[in-house]
Amino acid sequence: MRLSLLAILAIGLASPALANWNATLTAARGQTVYWNAWGGDQATNDFITWVSQQTEALYGVQVQQVKLTDTAEAVTRVIAEKAAGQTEGGAVDLIWINGPNFLSMKSQGLLHGPFVAGLPNAQYLDLSPNSPASVDFTVPVDGMESPWRLAKFVFIYDSARLPDPPRSMLALADWAAAHPGRFTHPAVSNFMGATFLKQALIELAPDPTALQAPVSDATFAGATAPLWAWYDGLRPNLWQGGANYPENQSVQQQLLNDGAVDISLSFDPASAAAAIRQGLLPETARVFTPEIGSIGNVSFVAIPFNAGNREGAMVVANFLLNPATQAHQQDIAVLGAYSVLDPAKLGEAAAAFAALPASPALPTLAELGPTLLEPHASWMTRLTQAWAERYTK
Numbered sequence: 001m002r003l004s005l006l007a008i009l010a011i012g013l014a015s016p017a018l019a020n021w022n023a024t025l026t027a028a029r030g031q032t033v034y035w036n037a038w039g040g041d042q043a044t045n046d047f048i049t050w051v052s053q054q055t056e057a058l059y060g061v062q063v064q065q066v067k068l069t070d071t072a073e074a075v076t077r078v079i080a081e082k083a084a085g086q087t088e089g090g091a092v093d094l095i096w097i098n099g100p101n102f103l104s105m106k107s108q109g110l111l112h113g114p115f116v117a118g119l120p121n122a123q124y125l126d127l128s129p130n131s132p133a134s135v136d137f138t139v140p141v142d143g144m145e146s147p148w149r150l151a152k153f154v155f156i157y158d159s160a161r162l163p164d165p166p167r168s169m170l171a172l173a174d175w176a177a178a179h180p181g182r183f184t185h186p187a188v189s190n191f192m193g194a195t196f197l198k199q200a201l202i203e204l205a206p207d208p209t210a211l212q213a214p215v216s217d218a219t220f221a222g223a224t225a226p227l228w229a230w231y232d233g234l235r236p237n238l239w240q241g242g243a244n245y246p247e248n249q250s251v252q253q254q255l256l257n258d259g260a261v262d263i264s265l266s267f268d269p270a271s272a273a274a275a276i277r278q279g280l281l282p283e284t285a286r287v288f289t290p291e292i293g294s295i296g297n298v299s300f301v302a303i304p305f306n307a308g309n310r311e312g313a314m315v316v317a318n319f320l321l322n323p324a325t326q327a328h329q330q331d332i333a334v335l336g337a338y339s340v341l342d343p344a345k346l347g348e349a350a351a352a353f354a355a356l357p358a359s360p361a362l363p364t365l366a367e368l369g370p371t372l373l374e375p376h377a378s379w380m381t382r383l384t385q386a387w388a389e390r391y392t393k
Helices: 005-014 021-028 042-059 072-083 099-107 120-124 169-178 191-204 208-212 217-237 249-258 271-277 310-320 323-330 347-354 377-391
Strands: 032-038 062-068 094-097 145-152 154-158 263-266 285-288 294-302
Touching (some): 032 310, 042 310, 062 072, 072 099, 094 099, 094 310, 099 377, 145 310, 154 249, 154 271, 169 191, 169 217, 191 217, 191 377, 208 217, 294 310
Parallel strands (some): 032 062, 032 094
């Protein structure tokens, strides 16, 4: 029997019974949560609008998205408020955050919490110490941020033009040499371009385990030497000779749709299927990952230490973990973002996922292959700086 949306919501609200949750709901009613989130993807923006509609109807909590081009914008605002002595009534209530930005805020004492274990819908998470919901770019979460969507690096290609795509970074360089101008990647200042570099680094580094520790001068030099040699060979064969790069993954996807390149990149395994439904990619678009696997992580939301609408932010974070919400966002007609919930903990709520539509462009978990751990957050900062110094001057 298929459960209704309201029935699944009721499951999430009824258990576990937390003595202080009703007090949180009461305090949250009437609040507007200013959710600072990357605004570069329309499907995500639309989903956040839907979240606001639902939380307002259910709890009297509105969500106002503050659209960012870079998460660091919100981090900088919180830092400035702390420097000015503003310990209450901060302008940022909730942040979509990962990696270096989380490490920065956690280390500077800029986060509220721990709060995740107190969310009723945390019952559906695997919060064991080494689970994806408990570690962010090798940094323990310690309950200071709540997961809301799963991400995994994938390549998207047009199978009508490229029936046998290259399945490793070395093979990609060889393919690009044979097909100059048919591949590119987003600017490395964008997280997608940086992720492409990290994927290559993991594949090419002499000792990938070194990437799990904070970067040092010695480890950086040794790990990146093969990467730079590989990229020196790849760059002349990129689209426009590597002189220009797409601003972000949406622009690169448009290049793929227009036939200007044959491969695009995404951090969302369902993005190809969703784009086909929206008429943004041809029906022959498909997804592949490198043979060794690809980088994966969880996207989190965090609450600044001085959030002006802290209770409302907790209500939104809890709503994002509801099985009904997670199933809705996994629908390729909505967002296509894979769920962060532990299937073993869903029980009757698993019915919402069983009803989701399928697509030939939607990969199975087996087809996605192994998930590679993100390097320590310090590697991304160092890597993007070194790339800029080598290739933009």
